[in-house]
Amino acid sequence: MAEEKKPVAIVEEKKAKKVDYRDMTTCETTLQMLRKMEADGQDNCFTRAAEMKPCPIGADSACCKHCFMGPCRLNAKDPYSKVGVCGATIDTIAARNFARNVAAGCAAHTDHGMGMLDTFREVVNGKIEHFKIQDEKKLKSVAESIGIATEDREVMDIAKDLYAELERTYTQVEGEIPFAKRVPPKTLETWRKEGIVPRGSMREIMEIMHRSHMGVDQDYENIVKQCSRTALADGWGGSMVATEISDILFGTPSPKVAGVNMGFLKEDQVNIIIHGHEPLMFEAMVVAVNDPANVEKAKAVGAKGINLLGMCCSGAEVLGRHGIPHAGNFMSVEPVIATGAVDAMGVDVQCIMQSLVRVADCYGTKFFTTNPRAHIEGAVHVEFHEHAPFDAPNQIIAMAVERYSKRTAKIVIPSRKDWGVHGFSHEYVNYMLGGEYRESYTPLNANIINGKIRGVAAVVGCTNPRVKHDYLHVELVKELIKNNVLVVQTGCSQISLAKAGLMRPDAAVLAGEGLQEVCETVGIPPVLSLGSCVDNSRILMAVAEMVKIGGLGDKISDLPVAGAAPEYMSEKAICIGQYVVASGIYTVFGVTFPTVEGTKFHDLLFNGLEEKGFGKWGFSNDPIEMAYMMIDHIDKKRAALGISEKRERKLFSMDDRRTAEG
Ligand code: SF4
Numbered sequence: 001m002a003e004e005k006k007p008v009a010i011v012e013e014k015k016a017k018k019v020d021y022r023d024m025t026t027c028e029t030t031l032q033m034l035r036k037m038e039a040d041g042q043d044n045c046f047t048r049a050a051e052m053k054p055c056p057i058g059a060d061s062a063c064c065k066h067c068f069m070g071p072c073r074l075n076a077k078d079p080y081s082k083v084g085v086c087g088a089t090i091d092t093i094a095a096r097n098f099a100r101n102v103a104a105g106c107a108a109h110t111d112h113g114m115g116m117l118d119t120f121r122e123v124v125n126g127k128i129e130h131f132k133i134q135d136e137k138k139l140k141s142v143a144e145s146i147g148i149a150t151e152d153r154e155v156m157d158i159a160k161d162l163y164a165e166l167e168r169t170y171t172q173v174e175g176e177i178p179f180a181k182r183v184p185p186k187t188l189e190t191w192r193k194e195g196i197v198p199r200g201s202m203r204e205i206m207e208i209m210h211r212s213h214m215g216v217d218q219d220y221e222n223i224v225k226q227c228s229r230t231a232l233a234d235g236w237g238g239s240m241v242a243t244e245i246s247d248i249l250f251g252t253p254s255p256k257v258a259g260v261n262m263g264f265l266k267e268d269q270v271n272i273i274i275h276g277h278e279p280l281m282f283e284a285m286v287v288a289v290n291d292p293a294n295v296e297k298a299k300a301v302g303a304k305g306i307n308l309l310g311m312c313c314s315g316a317e318v319l320g321r322h323g324i325p326h327a328g329n330f331m332s333v334e335p336v337i338a339t340g341a342v343d344a345m346g347v348d349v350q351c352i353m354q355s356l357v358r359v360a361d362c363y364g365t366k367f368f369t370t371n372p373r374a375h376i377e378g379a380v381h382v383e384f385h386e387h388a389p390f391d392a393p394n395q396i397i398a399m400a401v402e403r404y405s406k407r408t409a410k411i412v413i414p415s416r417k418d419w420g421v422h423g424f425s426h427e428y429v430n431y432m433l434g435g436e437y438r439e440s441y442t443p444l445n446a447n448i449i450n451g452k453i454r455g456v457a458a459v460v461g462c463t464n465p466r467v468k469h470d471y472l473h474v475e476l477v478k479e480l481i482k483n484n485v486l487v488v489q490t491g492c493s494q495i496s497l498a499k500a501g502l503m504r505p506d507a508a509v510l511a512g513e514g515l516q517e518v519c520e521t522v523g524i525p526p527v528l529s530l531g532s533c534v535d536n537s538r539i540l541m542a543v544a545e546m547v548k549i550g551g552l553g554d555k556i557s558d559l560p561v562a563g564a565a566p567e568y569m570s571e572k573a574i575c576i577g578q579y580v581v582a583s584g585i586y587t588v589f590g591v592t593f594p595t596v597e598g599t600k601f602h603d604l605l606f607n608g609l610e611e612k613g614f615g616k617w618g619f620s621n622d623p624i625e626m627a628y629m630m631i632d633h634i635d636k637k638r639a640a641l642g643i644s645e646k647r648e649r650k651l652f653s654m655d656d657r658r659t660a661e662g
């Protein structure tokens with residue numbers, strides 16, 4: 001019997017602030033492990049958030065440190081009472097800060113996408129042999145969508161042309177990016193009129209960083225234009241390339257039953273978690289854990305096998321593609337290690353908390369960084385190379401097996417396991433609705449027009465310790481489906497909903513009558529999971545298709561659709577929000593929003609953009625209010641399309657609710 005090792009307290013001197021974890025999460029496994037961490041003397045992001053009061057000036061984005069005459073702090077309560085040392089107004093300061101958020105978010109996604117494209121090039125050139133083109137149908141459809149001929153051509157010839165064309169997504173200095181061809185013509189017209197059709201993302205990011213430098217662009221409206229252009233270079237550019245190349249190389253997801261939650265850890269197996277965003281190492285790991293030589297190594301130390309799980313977006317991607325179980329979303333990453341059952345955690349890029357090194361050390365988990373862009377002080381770096389993709393996974397497995405053989409931490413695995421259907425790619429939705437020989441979104445549009453489906457909502461994004469974990473996601477989505485709004489999801493949000501059981505077809509009973517009928521007829525849950533953060537591009541493809549099918553207007557901004565990221569935390573989310581808004585969709589965020597209400601910049605984002613033919617931003621921290629903000633918007637669009645009267649019954653609006661409450 002292994003001797004229990006008492007974890008070393010992270011906060012030795014300063015006692016972590018006493019918090020009631022029931023106020024912090026609705027995820028019962030996360031709650032159980034947070035309590036365990038407390039008993040073990042560990043801090044976590046919830047306790048650190050309670051200790052770290054956000055700077056109110058910073059939260060309102062009313063400060064600037066873009067030069068060394070500052071930093072300058074304005075007064076958010078009286079925003080036009082002061083200017084920075086250089087004379088910058090609140091509108092300039094907040095718009096520049098927002099621009100830098102967009103730039104960072106766009107850089108993260110486009111660098112990820114470019115990494116995928118680099119791998120694709122090496123596969124096409126025959127320099128990488130372990131990865132192959134697995135989905136030729138997808139390769140051809142992507143090629144055709146941007147004007148590359150495919151008929152009677154060799155797959156590799158098409159692939160070479162596709163690589164050359166898609167490289168422009170990043171490097172092109174003039175002209176429109178290739179996937180602009182996928183944008184509905186009237187939406188593209190609005191972008192052209194505004195001068196925001198993106199060039200290559202490198203160009204856009206360079207320009208936005210230049211323009212937000214001290215003393216350059218000092219007109220918030222002009223800055224917001226470049227925010228839109230840069231963000232669109234992400235959504236219709238870098239992220240879309242990441243999704244499409246992943247599908248071509250690893251297969252386009254189709255629905256599969258898969259498990260979510262910490263209960264999928266197995267005490268008698270070597271548990272390995274991959275956390276981050278890029279699918280390459282995870283794909284190699286899926287092969288490596290099934291390699292008989294590695295399985296034998298695990299059995300030789302008494303384990304029954306190797307149990308691979310995902311976390312965050314890496315996990316969301318393989319959940320839909322391979323049905324690999326998912327251990328939890330962003331707020332559960334520290335708690336999952338506290339189970340003591342994780343023998344190794346490998347991470348790549350984005351959303352990797354630095355604290356994980358210390359938490360892993362406390363519970364004896366072997367912790368590895370794998371990407372040259374993302375080392376963490378104190379972590380063992382085992383670099384992943386696409387040209388020798390099994391080297392890093394084999395090393396990680398070997399060290400996980402060793403840790404299994406020497407487990408000393410007490411193992412406490414929560415029992416909860418949630419099952420659901422995952423992997424609804426844009427292509428599968430097309431097939432599911434129309435059948436193999438008449439793939440089409442026509443039935444979706446028809447059910448929106450006849451009112452069975454009121455509209456479509458994309459609920460996406462992170463979890464954040466500043467709000468109750470999972471709560472906003474789940475309550476918002478429940479309210480939306482109850483009101484016949486079909487919900488699509490990506491990222492950590494989809495894990496929140498999977499844990500709440502809403503990705504099971506029988507969750508249709510929670511939907512309104514019309515949506516329930518459609519779900520039961522097609523055999524789908526009322527909440528469809530589409531994958532990781534970059535897979536928000538699948539949502540863009542879906543709305544473009546809805547416009548193309550017809551009957552719901554001629555641009556994306558005509559559609560009865562809305563978006564939300566109720567618990568967001570990352571700059572990527574700001575960039576996603578901006579490209580969704582610039583594409584024409586009303587988008588509501590929770591937690592906090594980096595503007596001061598009553599300023600011209602705030603008014604532009606929350607009203608003015610809609611007047612120019614785009615979508616607009618909204619904000620609320622009440623999930624029910626958020627739901628009715630989205631529903632009211634959907635109803636407004638239905639009315640403009642002249643399809644309101646086709647609704648079968650009147651549903652509760654936000655005004656009705658206020659009246660009822662009043
Ligand atoms: Fe202050 Fe202007 Fe410098 Fe910003 S750019 S820190 S507002 S002086």
Ligand code: MSK
Pocket residue numbers: 277312313329330350351460461462463490491492493532533569570572573
């Ligand atoms: S992982 S960006 S916490 S969704 Fe994409 Fe989750 Fe947000 Fe990271």
